[in-house]
Every structure is written in C-alpha cells, then in structure tokens.
Amino acid sequence: MALKVLITGAAGQIAYSLLYSVAKGDVFGKEQALSLVLLDIPPMMGVLEGVVMELQDCALPLLTEVVATSDEAVAFADIDAAMLVGAMPRREGMERKDLLAANVKIFKSQGAALDKYAKKSVKPMSHGLLSFKVVIVGNPANTNALICKKYAPSIPASNFSALTRLDQNRAQAQLAGKLGVAVEGVYEAVQDDNWLNNEFISSVQQRGAAVIKARKLSSAMSAAKAIGDHMRDWWFGTQSRWVSMGIISDGNTYGIPEGLIFSFPLTVGEDRSWKIVDGLDISDFARENSNLHMNDSASSKWIHHIFIVA
Ligand code: NAX
Numbered sequence: 001m002a003l004k005v006l007i008t009g010a011a012g013q014i015a016y017s018l019l020y021s022v023a024k025g026d027v028f029g030k031e032q033a034l035s036l037v038l039l040d041i042p043p044m045m046g047v048l049e050g051v052v053m054e055l056q057d058c059a060l061p062l063l064t065e066v067v068a069t070s071d072e073a074v075a076f077a078d079i080d081a082a083m084l085v086g087a088m089p090r091r092e093g094m095e096r097k098d099l100l101a102a103n104v105k106i107f108k109s110q111g112a113a114l115d116k117y118a119k120k121s122v123k124p125m126s127h128g129l130l131s132f133k134v135v136i137v138g139n140p141a142n143t144n145a146l147i148c149k150k151y152a153p154s155i156p157a158s159n160f161s162a163l164t165r166l167d168q169n170r171a172q173a174q175l176a177g178k179l180g181v182a183v184e185g186v187y188e189a190v191q192d193d194n195w196l197n198n199e200f201i202s203s204v205q206q207r208g209a210a211v212i213k214a215r216k217l218s219s220a221m222s223a224a225k226a227i228g229d230h231m232r233d234w235w236f237g238t239q240s241r242w243v244s245m246g247i248i249s250d251g252n253t254y255g256i257p258e259g260l261i262f263s264f265p266l267t268v269g270e271d272r273s274w275k276i277v278d279g280l281d282i283s284d285f286a287r288e289n290s291n292l293h294m295n296d297s298a299s300s301k302w303i304h305h306i307f308i309v310a
Contacts, residue, residue, distance in 0.1 A: 009086025087138025
C-alpha cells in the first residue's frame with residue numbers, strides 16, 4: 001500500500017530537490033510505493049503544475065500518485081508523514097515580530113489541519129505510538145514546530161520534530177575536513193579546542209550565509225538532503241548512531257526547560273520512538289552557547305560541540 005507523504009512549500013527551491021529524492025525511495029525505502037501530496041499557496045499553483053509535470057516525467061516506479069493542492073483539508077487528509085517546508089520568508093525591512101506573526105498564522109492553521117484531518121486514529125503501532133511523523137523545516141523551525149504542535153492537541157508531542165540535521169551534516173563535513181577523513185569516518189575526537197570553539201562553530205553558523213553569498217540563493221540541495229536524512233532515520237531507526245533532531249523537552253535533560261522544542265542528540269529505535277542521549281558532559285562554553293541560542297533555531301550548535309568533546 002502506498003504511503004501518503006505531504007510536502008509543503010512544494011513549489012519552492014528546497015522541495016525541488018526533496019521531491020525527487022523522496023519519490024525515488026531515498027527516505028521511505030526502495031520498495032515503498034508513495035502517494036505524494038504537494039501543498040503550496042494559490043499564487044504558486046502554476047509553478048507547482050510544472051513541478052508535477054517534471055515528477056511525472058521522471059517515470060519513477062514508486063510514485064503511484066501526485067496530488068497538488070492549495071487546500072489544507074485535502075493536503076492533510078490521511079497522511080502518513082509530513083515535511084512542512086513552506087513558511088513565510090523574511091523580506092527586507094521585515095522585523096522579527098512580523099515574520100513570527102506571519103508564521104504563527106501558517107503553523108496554527110496547519111496544526112489545526114493536522115489535528116482535524118491526519119490519520120491520527122488509524123494504524124497505531126504495536127506499542128501504541130502513532131505511526132505518522134511530522135518534521136517542520138520552515139524557519140524559525142523550532143518555534144514553528146511548537147506552534148504546530150500546540151494547535152494539534154490530539155496528536156502526541158513526540159510525533160513532532162524540527163529540522164536541525166542540516167547543522168549536524170554541516171558540522172560533520174567540517175570535522176571530516178579537519179581530520180582528513182570521509183564523513184562516515186568522523187569518530188575520532190578533534191583535540192584542538194581553539195579550532196572547535198572558534199573556527200568550527202563560526203563556520204557551521206555562517207555556512208548558510210556563505211552559500212547565499214556564493215549562490216545568490218539559500219541552501220536547497222543540502223537542506224533537502226538533511227530533511228531526507230532526518231525522516232529516514234526517524235522512520236527506520238538509527239541503531240547506535242546519534243542524530244540531532246529538534247524535539248519537545250521534558251524538562252529533565254540538560255537543563256532545557258520543559259515544553260521547548262530543542263535540538264538534542266538522539267537515538268531512534270526500530271519502533272520509531274526517540275531517546276535522548278543523556279549524561280554527556282557539557283562544558284561551560286557549550287552551556288553558554290546553549291543559553292545564547294535557546295530561542296533560536298540554531299540551538300543545535302552546542303549539542304554538536306558535545307558530539308566532539310564527548
Ligand atoms: P522558497 O521560498 O523557495 O519556498 C518556500 C515555499 O513555501 C514557496 O513556494 C511558498 O509559496 C511556500 N509557502 C509559503 N507559505 C505557505 C503555506 N502557508 N503553505 C504551503 N506553502 C507555503 O524557500 P526554501 O528555500 O524552499 O526554504 C523553505 C523554508 O525552509 C524557509 O523557511 C527556510 O528558512 C527554511 N530552512 C530551514 C532550515 C532548517 O535547518 N530548519 C534549513 C534550510 C532552509 O533555510
């Protein structure tokens with residue numbers, strides 16, 4: 001049976017890479033048939049039509065259906081997984097509060113649609129968790145995830161997450177470069193504290209800006225890859241690997257206040273339940289950074305530091 005996967009912001013640039021990757025089986029497996037539901041706003045329906053044509057022209061064997069819509073009632077009905085990529089972009093001269101207000105409106109509406117139309121009472125897994133998963137990508141991702149969760153009160157908070165995997169992937173690539181190994185080979189600790197506390201952190205923090213400067217467009221291919229990594233690891237489990245995901249804090253781990261969506265190091269079991277990797281030593285430097293970024297979607301940075309010093 002086909003999985004129904006919703007991707008919002010489907011006419012945007014991240015979705016342009018993400019759709020192909022999902023549709024050819026990178027995320028839910030090479031055997032899994034897919035019905036893709038693409039949501040964007042009404043003025044983008046013409047562009048979305050072109051994207052649908054291209055998806056069809058890829059002649060992908062797993063893709064059984066593509067639905068393009070601007071109607072949330074259609075988009076959120078009976079989904080198995082959702083990647084909420086679309087959000088209000090920050091325009092020149094826009095203050096943070098204006099951006100937040102616009103996004104509150106979007107994620108309030110999408111949370112309510114999830115609550116009302118998603119497959120929440122169907123297919124609970126054997127351990128009682130609901131099978132469907134939601135990752136919020138649109139920035140500020142942590143805040144947007146919190147709003148979305150708030151307006152979907154009948155869906156357990158553990159089914160929501162915010163994307164912070166791009167920071168993890170960027171960090172991993174920087175470390176691999178420093179150690180002179182392939183990305184999969186980053187197990188060895190980097191001993192150079194000065195490099196870690198300065199060049200490493202700032203290069204990961206400023207990577208997005210560096211891509212914009214060079215490409216005149218924000219990261220899209222790497223963002224799509226990170227979304228795919230995030231969802232695949234949640235769907236199939238991570239075994240002993242640690243991954244970064246923004247999830248709801250229970251207030252008992254690393255001193256992060258209860259109810260915040262925060263990026264923790266996690267493992268995910270075969271039953272798709274995540275478990276925070278607890279008990280790692282956090283240096284004063286890392287803790288200071290955590291406080292600095294507490295309200296920021298970049299809050300994962302300090303955790304990456306832990307990956308290295310642990
Ligand atoms: P684009 O501007 O290319 O695409 C966004 C799309 O979302 C547009 O087609 C727009 O019409 C659509 N959209 C707007 N409101 C919508 C709504 N209510 N329902 C459905 N669709 C809607 O942006 P893109 O480069 O694709 O980036 C998308 C989002 O990802 C941005 O908010 C961006 O800041 C965020 N990112 C988050 C990252 C993270 O780590 N969490 C990293 C990558 C990315 O920057």
